[in-house]
Amino acid sequence: MRSTRHLPLRIAPALGLVAALLLPLLGLGAPAHAAATGFRIENGRLLEASGNDFVMRGVNHAHTWFPDRISSLAHIKAKGANTVRVVLSSGDRWTRNDAADVANVVGQCKQNRLICVLEVHDTTGYWEQSGSVSLSRAADYWISVQSALSGQEDYVIVNIGNEPHGNLNFLSWTADTKAAIQKLRGAGLDHTIMVDAPNWGQDWAFTMRNNAASVFASDPDANTIFSVHMYGVFDTAAEVRDYLNRFVTAKLPIVVGEFGHNHSDGNPDEDAILATAQQLGLGYLGWSWSGNGGGVEYLDMVTNFDPNQLTSWGQRIFNGPNGIAATSEEAAIYSSASS
DSSP states (O other): OOOOOEETTEEOOOOOOOOOOOOOOOOOOOOOOOOOSSOEEETTEEEOTTSOBOOOEEEEEOTTTOGGGTTHHHHHHHTTOSEEEEEEOOSSSSOOOOHHHHHHHHHHHHHTTOEEEEEEOTTTTTTTSTTOOOHHHHHHHHHHTGGGTTTOTTTEEEEOOSSOOOSSSGGGHHHHHHHHHHHHHHTTOOSOEEEEOTTTTTOTTOHHHHHHHHHHHHOTTOOEEEEEEESTTOOSHHHHHHHHHHHHHTTOOEEEEEEOSOBTTBOOOHHHHHHHHHHHTOEEEESOSSOOOTTOGGGOSBGGGOTTOBOHHHHHHHHSTTOHHHHOOOOHHHHHHHO
16 A cells, blocks of 8 residues: 655655555444534434535635635535535644634635535644644644634534644554544534544555544544545555445444545545445545645646636546536535525
C-alpha cells in the first residue's frame, strides 16, 4: 500500500511500502444514550433530528487559506451539493479562525441550505508533518469556539481534526481519538462528531477499521461518524468496496471525507468510489473546490474559484454518473424550516 498526502502549496514526501494487518472488523450496536439535539447515529446511519436519513453529497472548501472566497459556498450549493466540508485552522499552523469567523461560516452554510462539516487542518500528519498538532489540541480549539457551535446541532458536524496521524506512531490513533471525543463531550458539545482515519486519512494499516467499534463505544452520546480519505491506496474497485462494506456490515457509520480522481501517490478509482458510495447510501466529499497548489492543482474542481470554469475533475464529480447533481438530496431541516 502507498500513502502520501496532498496539501495546498505543498506535497508530502513519498513514503515507503508497509504491510497492512488484516484484522477483522468488530460490529457494535448503539448503546443507550440521550436523544440527540440534531444529527444522530442509529444502526450505522446518519440521521437528522427528524429521523430523515441524510447522505452527504459535497466537496471540501479551503476557507482558512482563502477567507475572501466565502461566496464559494453559494457556488457549491448551485452545483447541487447538500454538504460542504470547511477547512479551518486552530492557529497553530495557519491563521486562527476565531469564533466570529466560525459563526459567519455556519451562517453562510445555513443561508445556502448546506450542511456544514467543520474541520481543523492543523492536525494533518501528526508525528510526521512538521508543525502538526494533536487531536487534544484540536479539541481545545473546538471548545474555544463553542459559542459559534452551540445550538447548531441540526446544521453542523464537527470533524475534530484532519488526517490526525501520518505513518509514524499511528497506532496511538485509537486512544488519542477516544480521548478527544470524551474531552468534547465533557465540555458539553452535543454535535455529531466526525473522526478522520490515520495514515494521512487512508487507513492502509486498518487501524480505524479495526478499532472503529471501540471508538464508537467510547462516545457517551453514541454520535460519532468515521471518515476515510481515498487517494492512491484506493486504486482498485475491490479495495474501495471491501473497505466501505466492512463498516456497513458492522453497522458503523462511514463517509468518504476526501477523495480525488488522481494523486501523487497513485491513481484513485473515483468511479468505484462514487458508485460504491451510491450503492451503499454513503456520503462523500470530494477534494476540493479550488485553490490547490504545489503540484496538485489538478484537484481543483473549478479554475480560480470561478464556478463557470469547471475542470475535468469538477465535471466528473458534479455532473458524471453517481455524481453530486444526480444523487444529492437537500437536508430535510431546510424544508421543515421553510414550511
